Amino acid sequence: MEEIVSAEARAEALKELFEKKLNSAMRLYLESCARCGLCVESCHVFASMPQTRYTAVGRAEVVRKIFKRYFKLQGRFAPWLGETLELNDSSVDALYDAAFSCTGCRRCMVHCPFGIDTQLIMSIAKALLIGADKEPKILSMLADMSIAKGESIEETKADFAQALANLDGEVRELWPASPTPAVPYEVPDSRVLYVALAGSHSIVSAAAIMNAAGESWCLSSFEAVNFAAFLGDAPKAKRIAQRIVDEAKRLRVKEVAVVECGTAFRYLRHMIEPQGFEVVAFAQLIDRYLAEGRIRLDRSRLAEKVTYHDPCQLARNSGVIEEPRRVLRALASDFAEMTPNRAENWCCGGGGGLVAMGEEEFRMKSSKVKADQMRASGASVIVTACENCHSQLSDLNRHYGLGMRVEFLSHLAARALVRSR
Amino acid sequence: MAGNLVAQAVSAATASAPAPGGSAAGAAADAVSAASVLPSAGPRSGFGLALDRLEYGIMVPLLYVALAFLLVALSARLVRILRAPGPPYQLAIYPAPRLPLLAALRDAFGMPQVLRRAPLFWVFLMMYHVGVLALLLGHLDLFPAIRIMPAGSRHMLGAGLVGVMVTLPTFYFLGRRFMGENRKISTPGDYFLLLLLLFLFLFGDLMSWGNSWTASGFVMTKSDFSRYFGILANLSFADPRTVLHGAHYHFIVIHVFLAELFFFVLPFTKVMHAFLALPVEALRRQVWKRS
Numbered sequence: 001m002e003e004i005v006s007a008e009a010r011a012e013a014l015k016e017l018f019e020k021k022l023n024s025a026m027r028l029y030l031e032s033c034a035r036c037g038l039c040v041e042s043c044h045v046f047a048s049m050p051q052t053r054y055t056a057v058g059r060a061e062v063v064r065k066i067f068k069r070y071f072k073l074q075g076r077f078a079p080w081l082g083e084t085l086e087l088n089d090s091s092v093d094a095l096y097d098a099a100f101s102c103t104g105c106r107r108c109m110v111h112c113p114f115g116i117d118t119q120l121i122m123s124i125a126k127a128l129l130i131g132a133d134k135e136p137k138i139l140s141m142l143a144d145m146s147i148a149k150g151e152s153i154e155e156t157k158a159d160f161a162q163a164l165a166n167l168d169g170e171v172r173e174l175w176p177a178s179p180t181p182a183v184p185y186e187v188p189d190s191r192v193l194y195v196a197l198a199g200s201h202s203i204v205s206a207a208a209i210m211n212a213a214g215e216s217w218c219l220s221s222f223e224a225v226n227f228a229a230f231l232g233d234a235p236k237a238k239r240i241a242q243r244i245v246d247e248a249k250r251l252r253v254k255e256v257a258v259v260e261c262g263t264a265f266r267y268l269r270h271m272i273e274p275q276g277f278e279v280v281a282f283a284q285l286i287d288r289y290l291a292e293g294r295i296r297l298d299r300s301r302l303a304e305k306v307t308y309h310d311p312c313q314l315a316r317n318s319g320v321i322e323e324p325r326r327v328l329r330a331l332a333s334d335f336a337e338m339t340p341n342r343a344e345n346w347c348c349g350g351g352g353g354l355v356a357m358g359e360e361e362f363r364m365k366s367s368k369v370k371a372d373q374m375r376a377s378g379a380s381v382i383v384t385a386c387e388n389c390h391s392q393l394s395d396l397n398r399h400y401g402l403g404m405r406v407e408f409l410s411h412l413a414a415r416a417l418v419r420s421r
Numbered sequence: 422m423a424g425n426l427v428a429q430a431v432s433a434a435t436a437s438a439p440a441p442g443g444s445a446a447g448a449a450a451d452a453v454s455a456a457s458v459l460p461s462a463g464p465r466s467g468f469g470l471a472l473d474r475l476e477y478g479i480m481v482p483l484l485y486v487a488l489a490f491l492l493v494a495l496s497a498r499l500v501r502i503l504r505a506p507g508p509p510y511q512l513a514i515y516p517a518p519r520l521p522l523l524a525a526l527r528d529a530f531g532m533p534q535v536l537r538r539a540p541l542f543w544v545f546l547m548m549y550h551v552g553v554l555a556l557l558l559g560h561l562d563l564f565p566a567i568r569i570m571p572a573g574s575r576h577m578l579g580a581g582l583v584g585v586m587v588t589l590p591t592f593y594f595l596g597r598r599f600m601g602e603n604r605k606i607s608t609p610g611d612y613f614l615l616l617l618l619l620f621l622f623l624f625g626d627l628m629s630w631g632n633s634w635t636a637s638g639f640v641m642t643k644s645d646f647s648r649y650f651g652i653l654a655n656l657s658f659a660d661p662r663t664v665l666h667g668a669h670y671h672f673i674v675i676h677v678f679l680a681e682l683f684f685f686v687l688p689f690t691k692v693m694h695a696f697l698a699l700p701v702e703a704l705r706r707q708v709w710k711r712s
Binding site: 028033035041057081110111113270 | 514603606689
């Protein structure tokens with residue numbers, strides 16, 4: 001008896017969580033689907049592992065059937081008509097399967113006649129999973145660590161500054177004329193605050209490029225990555241972003257340049273309120289420097305056939321589409337597009353937190369279509385502008401024996417820097 | 422009650438003068454047809470009376486109830502959506518169009534996503550949606566105050582073609598539901614809705630096609646339907662049998678009943694996309710200004 005009451009109370013609590021997510025867009029998405037099936041083949045997971053649960057509509061229907069059960073008359077009078085779902089252990093498992101097999105790439109949204117956003121619908125699934133304490137714990141832990149770092153940043157600043165000083169040599173190898181320090185830190189009134197990731201690979205090349213451009217910049221104390229956004233924990237995601245917002249305001253910067261990380265960029269650029277400073281992707285910054293003649297790149301250094309992978313969060317979800325291509329054309333003599341590309345590009349299969357969660361077997365199986373696309377390009381170098389995509393493409397390259405080289409756009413640009421006249 | 426109905430019938434029959442613009446021969450045929458099918462003289466009883474009452478209930482009062490329900494439920498649903506908090510962040514897809522509203526209109530009415538990926542489906546969808554629009558116009562045209570087709574026309578708008586434009590695609594949509602992944606993503610509600618629409622359209626087709634395949638030509642003309650709509654518009658609560666003649670009346674009743682069922686369920690089905698498509702499309706096309 002106690003168990004029944006507890007199950008009912010849990011369902012009621014989850015229902016309340018669900019209701020909180022019912023904004024106008026969500027209601028429109030939940031009410032509009034005609035189940036035409038046009039999204040079925042949009043998902044890279046379905047294209048690689050053809051199962052209904054891996055279709056956009058299949059995933060959204062799990063949430064929609066719960067919606068019908070609790071928020072529509074049909075759920076009360078004729079639940080069988082819509083095959084509605086109760087909130088219980090079984091439906092929570094289905095929610096997990098739906099939410100964490102979806103990378104949130106929104107390719108299905110491009111193909112849907114109504115433009116239904118499966119990623120937004122999956123945010124309900126993720127919120128319910130958190131409510132049911134069934135969310136991926138690794139993502140929770142990483143998000144909590146980011147927040148904790150924000151709370152104790154003052155204690156670690158000195159060590160961080162010392163570590164950055166150790167990067168001077170690496171930056172000078174790429175741009176010998178770099179000022180001292182080569183990686184400026186905590187400089188009020190800098191024009192640009194560069195937000196990197198953990199690891200020097202996300203700092204050195206960017207520092208060389210900004211130094212070559214004579215930019216007034218400094219490095220953020222924080223990592224750009226927002227694990228809470230992957231997790232679907234909106235309050236935590238906001239707190240993680242707020243650390244950077246506060247820092248940018250404290251240093252009175254004009255622009256926040258986000259490292260090659262699609263989700264971090266989209267979150268800061270499009271998912272929080274405007275904050276009085278611009279937010280740009282690092283690929284956009286390189287493109288601007290080239291356009292303004294502040295840096296020059298040597299095209300002769302990269303003679304191999306190069307192709308570009310559009311990171312979903314950067315390209316179709318944020319509009320950074322042509323800038324990376326202009327940079328690539330400036331540094332590679334043999335650039336060829338993959339098919340499909342731009343808004344239609346296949347997701348790498350590592351988004352939505354899957355890379356951080358591990359999940360290697362699923363990632364490799366579910367991205368076979370991506371590996372096929374990479375192979376078909378005939379390129380020997382695949383370039384991208386997102387850390388997640390880079391990790392996933394590297395894993396695919398190894399798993400499927402593609403024999404390609406996976407590169408960051410910023411790394412290629414830094415290596416191709418030439419001194420101005 | 423029965424006596425009252427007969428009195429109304431006689432009064433309506435005497436009042437059914439030819440509509441302005443209608444031919445004399447047509448009017449004569451209408452009059453003959455009307456005279457031959459008036460409810461039989463004398464009081465009806467038993468099953469006949471029950472059927473009369475049921476059919477009258479469906480043709481007049483229930484139609485008002487269904488329309489009122491549709492309006493209220495539809496408004497309530499739309500208000501609920503519009504009054505919900507706005508989206509938490511921009512939901513646009515890039516590249517962003519220069520004219521978002523125009524792009525949303527193109528998406529909603531042109532369905533380019535379907536055209537690119539499933540051209541045959543697109544042909545049927547376009548045929549269906551244009552047909553539905555023409556169907557609405559054709560029914561509005563039955564109100565005496567609206568004149569799209571000439572008042573004396575025997576045909577409704579499209580002369581039966583409009584019915585085909587919606588019926589054929591509905592067969593296609595239903596067949597498509599049984600194929601591949603579409604079968605797996607379909608719910609019983611999807612089939613019931615399509616079946617409801619299919620039968621609604623088929624009985625409509627019977628009016629516009631079967632109705633004219635009699636030895637003497639039309640049993641019921643657009644003018645007859647207009648008189649029925651006149652009864653509805655005037656809130657006179659007269660018996661429609663007085664203006665709709667012949668055995669096909671029962672099929673009209675079924676057609677109207679299916680339409681009422683559709684009105685009752687519409688606000689709770691995916692047909693809501695008819696009202697929501699444009700705002701949904703706008704979400705995909707609208708890039709928020711950041712200042």
